[in-house]
Amino acid sequence: MLPVYLALGIGFGIVLTKSEAVSWYQIQEMFRFQSVHMYGIVGSAVAVAALGLQIIRRFDLRTATGEEIGVPPKVMGSGVRYVAGGALFGIGWALTGACRPMHGVQRALRIGSLVLCRRHANFNKSPLALPDLRCRHNYWSLHADRSSHLAVGCRRHPDHRVREDR
């Protein structure tokens, strides 16, 4: 039975990663209300899941082994644990841009790029590689590429440009 779950997990990981739900940028976009992407994902997922549940209930479907299907309702209690836990999680979520499965995915992606040295150009370069830009005052730029540094300007000395010989 376990290999089935493994396969399902692989499928889920593929869907999550292809939908870019594992991206810090997408999370930021969501919290700034600048795109419908994440809301669309969660909204349609909930709709499809709810529909699936209704179908299961209506037709009284059973599991593959013939057992009844029932989801135990969550205990409400005082509600504190949900609000507090949820808020704490939300803070961490916005900071890191990752939920639990996504942490795993990001870790896997990073390990993949480190070990096999592929696709450097568009994912974290080797994490030990520091950005190569300095402004005239030898201030390390935070931008990984020249064009965005020029666009925003050197943070400490906004009127200075990147040294052209680098």
Added chain:
Amino acid sequence: MMHPWPWYVSGPLIGLFVPVLLLIDNRSFGISSALRHTCAAVLPTRAEYFRYDWRHVGAWNLAFTLGILIGGAVVHLWLSAGAPVALSQAAQQSLSQRGVDTAAGLVPAQLFSWHALTTWRGLTMIVGGGFLIGFGTAYAGGCTSGHAISGLANLQVPSLIAVVGFFAGGLVTTWLILPALLGH
């Protein structure tokens, strides 16, 4: 296949996992419990919280989570065109204004790398953020899959409260804390 998928494709696919997991063996879709099962399996502790038959209750979850890791690697290695994340114009602008490079793949390298761990900001965001995620998830009994998707699909009020909590925390962070951390 090589390009990112739109939400109306991936969303329904994700939603399908809820009834499918139920139909297989009455498994409630939720991933964060994987940590609890891992601790129960591995830690030599006598706490009540970890004293349950993790093999029965949670082994499926561990296999599923392992699959997620593999799936992520599969996409990164073979199914990705390597383009930067497709962000809206507005998002790109607001992030660039704060000095975040938007072309660096799924996650901004300057905020999340080994190098970043040596800075206070990086430490706060990575370790602090990670801790908050772990603690909050365990406290609330679920993360986005368990509460936001399964819980809401099941019309559970505690899940709705949890999701409201997620958003409250996330919004506060995005609008108040991150600007402070990113230095503008």
